[in-house]
Amino acid sequence: MTSSTGRSAGANGRLTAGLGFAVASAASFGLSGPLAKGLMDAGWSSAAAVAARILLAAVVLAPVAVLQLRGRWSLLRRNAGLITVYGLIAVAGCQFSYFNAVAHMQVGVALLIEYTAPIAVVLWLWLRHGQRPGWLTLAGGVLAAGGLVLVLDLLSGADVSVVGILWALAAMAGVAFYFVLSSREDNGLPATVLAAGGLLLGGVALLVLGLFGVVAFSVSTAPVEFGGAAVAWWLPVVALGVVTAALAYVTGIAATRRLGSRLASFVALLEVLAALVFAWLLLGEAPRAVQIVGGLLILAGVVVVKLGEGRGARS
Known part of the structure; x- marks a missing residue:
């Protein structure tokens, strides 16, 4: 009885911590859009803002990653493929695809398509690992999707573009890769090491794209306005790197490994x-x-999904 109670308490603690990390990650990622929009209104290109964000995050996380490795450099060699895929697809590829999508269609439509990633994750787990979703999981997905339609205010109708849809689907795939890759715990790779390595590779990839003219690359030192107040350009840049990337990716990986x-x-x-x-x-x-x-x-959909997972675990 004591052992069973201890396991239950441990599972509940892991769930609580995972939800806390997930909310922190979502809030941190959510801050990136308004900060980046302020920078772009001040003269920054989208690719430059994203590159600055993820490269700064890589610099912040690198010392922590080195400490977590504790000299186990063989972990990097064994997981070089994972880090590369994570950096190029889940970080750089996802961001690059999203910005190309919004260049051809309304931002709300692009976001809606990108955030069908949870459905893609459910389908992947079903097709690849045989984890068939229950009715509650499907119902939660429908609720969440309906909530996104309302949150993004798409009921009034929006122009769509085939090219934009394809780019948005690519961004959705990048988000799905992020969750699937982040959930892996069997590789012994600390979360911060995966995040730092992926961010570094993703940032370098964006710099290369800018160097070859694939994406526009421009920066500005003009003040940035938020809520009618002007701030120095470096403040939102630091916030983008430290809060919306370093903190967001580490807490996101920690959440996914628990949930x-x-x-x-x-x-x-x-x-x-x-x-x-x-x-x-x-x-x-x-x-x-x-x-x-x-x-x-959206909140109701998340709750229903959790209820569906609980039922699946008992069956």
């Missing part, structure tokens, strides 16, 4: 709601009532 890729990917939908709140505070873009209702639907 699993399926549940973590659904909790991450809170990023859209967080982005709306930060846009309201920093850019004066107040959410509408329909968007608040959508946020509540």
